[in-house]
Amino acid sequence: MPPEEPHEISVHLDDLLAAREMTLTQLAEQVGITVVNLSVLKNGRAKAIRFSTLSRLCHVLGCQPGDLLRHQPSTP
Template sequence: MSPAEPVAAETGHRVVCHLGELLEERGMTLTELSDLVGVSIVNLSVLKNDRAKAVRFSTLTAICDALGCCPGDVLTVEPASRPQR
């Protein structure tokens, strides 16, 4: 089973959030990020744990500004799983 399959099975999409890794690399907590971007810890946790169904561009922009990164660092799309032959 590829990493994309569990995400797609649970959420119906292949978008993966790398917020946890980005926070860890920067030694930052979700609480600190919440304070910087003005988004609740609960909503950031939903995003971080790949349970979000949508994200506002303003939220994504604020996250990128706070973490010094680009949207492609926060979110990626996993390749579609291909049937095995």
């Protein structure tokens, strides 16, 4: 198995959940995905996200994709 490629994308799901006083379980139910899959995304371990899932997350959270995901270049 090839080594995992590093990425510079950070997920700000915790911030959005806190601002909306919502739990991961509540969000998972409203978006229609499992808590486990949502946790993988929240903890930065996801390798990909479907646009349909991203769209549902943004709809439920009332946010834009840029509020959820950020590109943070590593420093040399």
